[in-house]
Amino acid sequence: MTVTRGLEGVVATTSSISSIIDDTLTYVGYNIDDLAENASFEEVIYLLWHRKLPTKAQLDELNKQLAENAELPKEVIEHFKLYPIDKVHPMGALRTAVSLLGLYDEEADLMDPEANYRKAVRLQAKMPTLVTTFARVRKGLEPIAPRKDLGIAANFLYMLTGNEPEPIAIEAFNKALVLHADHELNASTFTARVCVATLSDVYSGITSAIGALKGPLHGGANEAVMNMLTEIGSVDRAESYVREKLANKEKIMGFGHRVYRQGDPRAKHLKVMSEKLTKLTGKPEYYEMSTLIEGIVTGEKNLPPNVDFYSASVYDSLGIDHDLFTPIFAVSRVSGWLAHILEQYENNRLIRPRADYTGPGMQKYVPVELRD
Numbered sequence: 001m002t003v004t005r006g007l008e009g010v011v012a013t014t015s016s017i018s019s020i021i022d023d024t025l026t027y028v029g030y031n032i033d034d035l036a037e038n039a040s041f042e043e044v045i046y047l048l049w050h051r052k053l054p055t056k057a058q059l060d061e062l063n064k065q066l067a068e069n070a071e072l073p074k075e076v077i078e079h080f081k082l083y084p085i086d087k088v089h090p091m092g093a094l095r096t097a098v099s100l101l102g103l104y105d106e107e108a109d110l111m112d113p114e115a116n117y118r119k120a121v122r123l124q125a126k127m128p129t130l131v132t133t134f135a136r137v138r139k140g141l142e143p144i145a146p147r148k149d150l151g152i153a154a155n156f157l158y159m160l161t162g163n164e165p166e167p168i169a170i171e172a173f174n175k176a177l178v179l180h181a182d183h184e185l186n187a188s189t190f191t192a193r194v195c196v197a198t199l200s201d202v203y204s205g206i207t208s209a210i211g212a213l214k215g216p217l218h219g220g221a222n223e224a225v226m227n228m229l230t231e232i233g234s235v236d237r238a239e240s241y242v243r244e245k246l247a248n249k250e251k252i253m254g255f256g257h258r259v260y261r262q263g264d265p266r267a268k269h270l271k272v273m274s275e276k277l278t279k280l281t282g283k284p285e286y287y288e289m290s291t292l293i294e295g296i297v298t299g300e301k302n303l304p305p306n307v308d309f310y311s312a313s314v315y316d317s318l319g320i321d322h323d324l325f326t327p328i329f330a331v332s333r334v335s336g337w338l339a340h341i342l343e344q345y346e347n348n349r350l351i352r353p354r355a356d357y358t359g360p361g362m363q364k365y366v367p368v369e370l371r372d
């Protein structure tokens with residue numbers, strides 16, 4: 001048996017959702033650069049789920065469905081209040097809450113394609129509300145209900161604070177949502193597909209995917225980047241900090257990628273937003289620190305920044321708590337996970353690879369009282 005560690009380079013499925021070819025990322029053939037500059041997150045959701053951009057009427061209909069489904073069952077809000085709030089990471093809360101949502105969805109185990117699509121709409125609609133509601137409940141604040149007249153980016157920021165966000169904040173947040181929406185067969189998407197390939201339900205698939213995204217080698221890296229910037233604290237400390245880490249063979253969060261070699265095409269959009277927003281909010285040092293770190297890591301290790309690196313200072317500039325960064329990734333990526341889950345159901349085969357056994361050879365069972 002040949003083992004490919006971490007399944008690097010292994011092609012495990014066909015998919016018509018997104019592609020990474022020669023370091024270029026496309027969603028259904030649309031270059032991510034084009035989408036980041038021009039598209040709303042809702043248009044991208046439609047694109048991923050239907051493999052075409054919506055007409056105005058189709059987009060209006062999707063927006064209406066999302067708005068109608070954004071409120072949470074009151075039981076889920078009450079459940080948040082039972083969590084050991086000061087010990088719970090919001091990704092753990094989100095993973096649990098999505099699983100709980102499944103219990104209140106009468107169609108949870110209904111397997112026909114229309115029912116699965118309806119569940120996709122309901123889950124996508126509720127993800128921002130789950131994150132913002134938990135963020136408020138844990139601070140002892142009243143949850144703020146979603147508004148029907150706001151898109152997902154504006155609504156998220158509104159539900160978090162109760163204030164209507166500035167246009168620049170909506171633009172930045174929408175761009176981040178567009179950039180994180182899908183990424184071929186990344187670890188969390190693969191997890192979702194493995195789960196539903198057993199013909200398990202959509203909620204189980206998304207719950208599993210959230211668990212995989214949480215890790216710091218994947219979506220959890222954006223929070224880890226912010227922790228690093230906070231720990232460094234000032235621009236003059238950045239160089240020695242990073243050089244010491246590299247000398248100790250420690251990883252610098254937000255750098256490197258399993259697939260990209262020349263660089264992650266999403267990072268440059270977030271870098272531009274980070275420069276703009278950190279200046280506007282009077283915290284340019286986070287951008288300056290980031291560019292300095294980028295120069296060192298790229299120079300020393302030839303590792304360019306990935307999507308998580310500049311998203312950290314963007315979200316921080318928007319006044320968002322650092323442990324909500326990865327849940328925000330999930331608010332966006334759930335669109336891709338759902339697209340992949342629906343695609344998996346359409347042409348399903350159980351995903352079950354093999355392991356090359358390296359344990360002991362055949363052994364004889366010895367009763368417990370005779371064992372040394």
Ligand SMILES: CC(=O)SCCNC(=O)CCNC(=O)[C@H](O)C(C)(C)COP(=O)(O)OP(=O)(O)OC[C@H]1O[C@@H](n2cnc3c(N)ncnc32)[C@H](O)[C@@H]1OP(=O)(O)O
Nearest residue numbers: 216217218219221250251252253254255256257258306308
């Ligand atoms: C949305 C996303 O999921 S994007 C990725 C987010 N994750 C991070 O930013 C965490 C930091 N980055 C990493 O851990 C890795 O680059 C990964 C997990 C993203 C990709 O990893 P892989 O392709 O498996 O590379 P692997 O971890 O085997 O590293 C290969 C070599 O590069 C080094 N390397 C990789 N990333 C980094 C890094 N961020 N900092 C320093 N060195 C690194 C490794 O130490 C290793 O060196 P060695 O060969 O001397 O032992």
Ligand SMILES: O=C([O-])CC(=O)C(=O)O
Nearest residue numbers: 182183185186187258307
């Ligand atoms: O593709 C990957 O391995 C990780 C990544 O960048 C993503 O999920 O956006």
